[in-house]
Amino acid sequence: MFFADIAGQTEVKERIQRMANEERIPHALLFLGNEGSGNLATAVTFAQYVFCTNKQNAEPCNQCASCQKVNKLAHPDLHFVYPIASSKDVRLSEHLIRDFREAFLANPLMNQQDWFNELSAENKQPTIAAEESNNIIKKLSYTSYEGGYKFMIIWQPEKMNASAANKLLKILEEPPDQTIFILVCHHAEQLLTTILSRTQLVKFGLASDDEIAELFHRKYGLSDQLARYCAGMAEGNQREALLIAKEQDSHVAQLAHFQNFMRGALNFNVFKINPWIEQTAALGREKQKYFLQYGLQLLRECLLLNSGGETLVKARNEELDFLKKFSAFVHMGNYERIVEEFNKAYYHIERNANPKILFMDMSLTMNELLNSKKPA
Numbered sequence: 001m002f003f004a005d006i007a008g009q010t011e012v013k014e015r016i017q018r019m020a021n022e023e024r025i026p027h028a029l030l031f032l033g034n035e036g037s038g039n040l041a042t043a044v045t046f047a048q049y050v051f052c053t054n055k056q057n058a059e060p061c062n063q064c065a066s067c068q069k070v071n072k073l074a075h076p077d078l079h080f081v082y083p084i085a086s087s088k089d090v091r092l093s094e095h096l097i098r099d100f101r102e103a104f105l106a107n108p109l110m111n112q113q114d115w116f117n118e119l120s121a122e123n124k125q126p127t128i129a130a131e132e133s134n135n136i137i138k139k140l141s142y143t144s145y146e147g148g149y150k151f152m153i154i155w156q157p158e159k160m161n162a163s164a165a166n167k168l169l170k171i172l173e174e175p176p177d178q179t180i181f182i183l184v185c186h187h188a189e190q191l192l193t194t195i196l197s198r199t200q201l202v203k204f205g206l207a208s209d210d211e212i213a214e215l216f217h218r219k220y221g222l223s224d225q226l227a228r229y230c231a232g233m234a235e236g237n238q239r240e241a242l243l244i245a246k247e248q249d250s251h252v253a254q255l256a257h258f259q260n261f262m263r264g265a266l267n268f269n270v271f272k273i274n275p276w277i278e279q280t281a282a283l284g285r286e287k288q289k290y291f292l293q294y295g296l297q298l299l300r301e302c303l304l305l306n307s308g309g310e311t312l313v314k315a316r317n318e319e320l321d322f323l324k325k326f327s328a329f330v331h332m333g334n335y336e337r338i339v340e341e342f343n344k345a346y347y348h349i350e351r352n353a354n355p356k357i358l359f360m361d362m363s364l365t366m367n368e369l370l371n372s373k374k375p376a
């Protein structure tokens with residue numbers, strides 16, 4: 001990972017880069033920031049930067065052996081502690097390291113809820129128990145594998161119970177050699193004040209809309225306009241902005257899929273409809289059902305538009321542009337039958353109908369319906 005993959009936080013990045021470059025890293029840091037501030041991702045990138053043997057322009061190289069290990073969250077001197085729902089077989093964070101790696105690598109901006117969902121802990125409240133603190137002592141008593149620093153990243157230290165917190169405090173009072181603790185925390189008010197006073201505070205602010213938009217444009221290739229929209233909606237929360245971008249992406253794709261079907265059906269053209277049918281058949285049943293549901297939703301919006309209820313339309317901008325034109329083909333004379341077609345298709349898809357035959361039939365019927373005259 002690169003520091004540049006995290007939106008904003010310029011001051012924080014400069015400060016910790018300086019610590020690493022000057023080799024003056026405090027033994028305990030508190031990375032305090034809201035969810036979506038990227039404080040966990042920054043902690044990992046910081047460790048990567050310190051370990052990196054070929055630092056470049058204040059970034060890790062992302063290629064050396066150390067970087068590669070960190071990128072898999074498998075560096076032997078990089079340890080993690082996080083809340084878990086303990087059971088007979090799972091008593092320590094390390095018992096769930098595979099799940100943690102998978103979750104973090106899929107989304108380095110994951111929040112507490114994302115992780116808890118991963119744990120499928122049902123009604124259990126995940127915590128960091130005292131046993132974990134004993135394990136920290138054990139782990140850090142070995143010398144580092146690679147001869148340099150050892151990092152212990154404790155994510156959500158606010159989930160420590162009292163005895164775990166007190167044990168951690170003892171460790172922070174007499175830290176093992178060459179060890180750096182990073183407490184990645186969202187709610188400092190839930191931490192023991194004695195722990196707070198043993199750590200050096202690194203406070204994460206909110207990324208600005210411009211910073212998030214710039215990152216999304218650069219890293220994910222989002223258009224300037226869409227990047228700004230996502231940033232504006234997320235109010236400085238980078239995780240949230242990413243979710244909005246993904247949702248937008250799938251919705252733009254859905255709309256295009258619907259448009260292509262209706263265009264192919266309207267002027268029934270085998271060369272247009274066949275590739276569409278092939279593509280849709282390959283999507284699988286759940287996505288086919290989703291397409292039909294989405295279509296039903298757009299058809300309802302057409303009806304609203306036609307009855308002069310534009311303000312009721314919940315569609316987004318691109319949808320509205322399309323619906324203003326498409327609604328001319330939907331009227332009281334065909335609306336019910338079109339809806340019936342969609343519902344019928346949904347029913348048959350659920351019962352394993354052959355999607356190629358089904359959508360071919362449907363497009364022929366749609367051709368007839370869309371071209372039927374509006375009743376006078």
Ligand SMILES: [Zn+2]
Pocket residue numbers: 051052053054055060061062063064065066067068
């Ligand atoms: Zn490197």
